[in-house]
Amino acid sequence: MKLDIFRKKRYIEERKLLRKVGALELVLMGVGAIIGAGIFVITGMASATMAGPGIVLSFVFGAISLGISAFAYAELSSAIPVSGSAYSYTYSFLGEIIAWLVGWNLVLEYGISTAAVAVGWSSYFRAFLKNSFGILLPHALTGAYNPSGGTYIDIGAFLIILLMFGILILGIKESAFVSSFIVVLKILVLILFIVFALPHIKFSNYKDFLPYGISGVWHATGLIIFAYLGFDAVSTVAEEVKNPKKDLPIGLIGSLSLSTLFYIVVSLVLTGVVNYKELNVPDALSFAMEKLNMHFIASVISIGAVITITSVIMVMGLGFTRVVYALSRDGLLFESLADIHPKFGTPYKATILGAFVLSLAAGLFPLKDLAEMVNIGTLFAYFMVGISIVMIRKSQDYQPKFRIPIAKILLPLNLFTLLLIMAGLPLITWIRFFLWCVVGLLIYIFYGYKHSQLNR
Numbered sequence: 001m002k003l004d005i006f007r008k009k010r011y012i013e014e015r016k017l018l019r020k021v022g023a024l025e026l027v028l029m030g031v032g033a034i035i036g037a038g039i040f041v042i043t044g045m046a047s048a049t050m051a052g053p054g055i056v057l058s059f060v061f062g063a064i065s066l067g068i069s070a071f072a073y074a075e076l077s078s079a080i081p082v083s084g085s086a087y088s089y090t091y092s093f094l095g096e097i098i099a100w101l102v103g104w105n106l107v108l109e110y111g112i113s114t115a116a117v118a119v120g121w122s123s124y125f126r127a128f129l130k131n132s133f134g135i136l137l138p139h140a141l142t143g144a145y146n147p148s149g150g151t152y153i154d155i156g157a158f159l160i161i162l163l164m165f166g167i168l169i170l171g172i173k174e175s176a177f178v179s180s181f182i183v184v185l186k187i188l189v190l191i192l193f194i195v196f197a198l199p200h201i202k203f204s205n206y207k208d209f210l211p212y213g214i215s216g217v218w219h220a221t222g223l224i225i226f227a228y229l230g231f232d233a234v235s236t237v238a239e240e241v242k243n244p245k246k247d248l249p250i251g252l253i254g255s256l257s258l259s260t261l262f263y264i265v266v267s268l269v270l271t272g273v274v275n276y277k278e279l280n281v282p283d284a285l286s287f288a289m290e291k292l293n294m295h296f297i298a299s300v301i302s303i304g305a306v307i308t309i310t311s312v313i314m315v316m317g318l319g320f321t322r323v324v325y326a327l328s329r330d331g332l333l334f335e336s337l338a339d340i341h342p343k344f345g346t347p348y349k350a351t352i353l354g355a356f357v358l359s360l361a362a363g364l365f366p367l368k369d370l371a372e373m374v375n376i377g378t379l380f381a382y383f384m385v386g387i388s389i390v391m392i393r394k395s396q397d398y399q400p401k402f403r404i405p406i407a408k409i410l411l412p413l414n415l416f417t418l419l420l421i422m423a424g425l426p427l428i429t430w431i432r433f434f435l436w437c438v439v440g441l442l443i444y445i446f447y448g449y450k451h452s453q454l455n456r
Contacts, residue, residue, distance in 0.1 A: 006095030007454050009330070022242050023250040030255020032183040035262065036312035038227025039190070040305045041120035042371060043267050044284025049368075051220035052211040053271040056264045058220040059227070063260040065417035066228050069382045070252040071404045072389045072414065078248065079392075079400035086381040087326060093388040096332075100448055102384050103327045104440035108377035110320035111354065113229055114161065115362035116370035117316060119144075121309040122156030122362075123282030128302035131286065131295055144366040158363030164313045165355035168321060171344045182311045189304035190262050193285050194269055196297050201272035211276070222424040226371040227263060228256075229316075229378060248402050282367055317354060324350040331455070332448040372429040376422060377436070383418045386411060 047055045076089045087106055091099035126142060129135040143151030210216065270279065274288045281287045285305070289298035325347040328338035341348040361370065390411055392398050404410055449455065 005097040005449065008093070008095050009091040009099070009454060023247040023254070026247060026251020027254040027258065028180065028183050030251060031258055032186070032311075033315065034228055034255060034259040035186045035190070036117060036227075036229075036309055038224065038229070039263055039266060040124065040285055040309065041282050041367065042224055042226050043263070043270060044279035044281055044287070045368060046220040046223050047267065047271050047276045047284075048278070048280035050212055050223065051216045052208060052276040053206050053268070054210040054212075054217045055220055055224070055267045055271065057217045058224050059260055059263040059267065061217070061221050061417075062225055062228055062421070063256055063263075065414065065421060066225070066382070067253065067256050068404075068410050068414035069386065069418070070256060071249070071410065072382075072385050074248040074252055074402050075400045075404050076385065076389055076392075078402040079398060086385045087323065089388050090384050091330075093392045094384065096449075096452060096454060097444065098384060100327075100332050100444050101437060101440060102381050103323060103332065104437070104443075105377035105380050106323045107320065107327070108436060109229070109374055109381065110316050110323055111358055112361065112370050112377070113226070113374040114313060114316040114320055114354070115157070115358045115365070116226065116367055116374055117309055117313050118157040118161050118358075118362040119154055119367040119370065120282060121160055121306060121313060122154050124286065124302045124305040124309065125156050125160075127283045127286045128299060128306055131290070131299040131302060145364040146366075153363040155363065158359045160310070160313060161317075161359035161362050162355055164310070164317050165321075165351050165358075167314065168317055169341065169344060169346055169348050169351045171346045182308055185304055186308045187262075189301055189308065190266055192297065192304075193289070193301055194265055196294060197269050197273045197288060197292065200292055201269060203272070205272050205275050208276075218420075218424040219426075222375055222421050223368070223371055225375040225379065225421060228259070229374070317358075320354050320358070321347055321350045324353065329453075331451040331453045332444065334447070335451065372425055373432055373436075376425055376429050376433045379418050379422045380433070383415060383422075386415045386418065390415075 043055065046058065047053065051058050073086075087099055087103040090102045122142075126137060129137070137155070139150050140152050141155040143149065143154055145152055212219075266285070270284060270288055274284075274291055278291075279287070283302065283305075286298040286302045289295075289301060324333060325338050327333040328335050328347075328350065337350045337353065338347060339349050340346065389404075393407070
């Protein structure tokens with residue numbers, strides 16, 4: 001029997017989707033997906049430990065690299081007639097083994113980002129309880145497993161994962177109104193922080209703008225990529241966009257530009273109000289307001305962050321269950337995980353698995369480690385999408401509705417910048433990533449190849 005690990009899956013369009021989505025809806029969708037725990041949590045940590053006020057340069061570099069990746073997603077999603085992802089694209093163009101590794105890393109991306117976002121949610125929830133009601137949780141229940149530091153589990157992160165995945169089993173979806181409300185709330189909370197903190201900036205805090213040098217900015221970029229997770233949500237609705245050639249670039253660049261603008265302004269104000277050395281906290285924005293003795297504003301920011309980050313947990317959790325479902329449906333993972341609940345119509349076994357594994361990850365591991373693991377898996381997926389588009393452009397049958405402008409320059413630049421950002425991640429993160437990929441390859445060798453739908 002011929003061993004064919006590079007066999008490709010041909011996707012066919014099963015139904016015609018209505019083209020109703022315009023550029024404004026795409027921008028709001030992108031902002032809603034991008035602005036989340038990254039800006040509320042990671043900004044302070046990256047400033048304190050890696051880049052200082054120079055964190056703004058990290059956001060700019062990250063936006064440029066991922067902006068090109070967003071174009072690549074847009075082009076491929078306009079060419080493949082399914083609601084795609086990096087897994088679908090690589091399965092079509094690079095073959096099964098590459099698609100499996102990408103899908104396996106998407107499990108890592110969505111799963112660990114769900115846990116990481118839950119840790120950020122827990123930090124702001126504790127701040128809200130403290131600032132609004134004077135309630136302090138026992139220290140042992142407020143952090144990752146660290147007996148020497150007196151913490152054993154982040155109980156808030158653990159419980160919110162269980163709650164959100166319980167809701168996902170029931171199949172409850174956010175209405176369009178609630179989604180729009182949360183996007184507006186995110187923007188208002190950030191504007192509130194900027195308006196009240198701006199008059200209190202001390203320019204002396206910018207004196208040491210690059211305390212860790214350019215290398216610090218480089219390493220910080222590898223961490224703050226976490227803040228940009230979700231931009232690819234815009235490209236996944238390419239089938240439903242009114243005018244893909246016009247609206248997709250506007251939606252992608254518009255949402256990335258608006259989000260990047262907020263990231264730059266918020267990080268500049270944050271490091272101007274509080275010295276970067278003090279920002280190694282998981283609730284940086286409310287912490288800054290507390291330093292200014294604006295307790296009410298700190299409470300408003302905390303509850304706003306709690307509400308907005310809750311929605312991100314649900315979206316990321318949904319992504320995790322659907323990726324596991326897709327891999328299982330194609331036979332590459334254990335097929336029982338693709339079982340649909342007879343009443344709720346959801347992949348309940350995949351959801352139960354996520355609830356169990358990710359609640360433990362959120363409760364026991366620190367945010368920084370989680371974020372770095374998310375980023376390397378995500379960057380790998382983006383890189384393989386970039387490779388896919390370089391290869392498929394050589395085919396005469398390739399007819400996307402949207403094409404990347406000046407692709408001969410942007411595509412090589414995209415691959416180079418992604419590799420550069422990945423190279424800035426710590427060695428321990430690469431070791432974990434390597435081990436994750438080895439585990440994935442073993443699953444494919446001993447289970448996935450034989451049980452794949454394409455093998456039948």
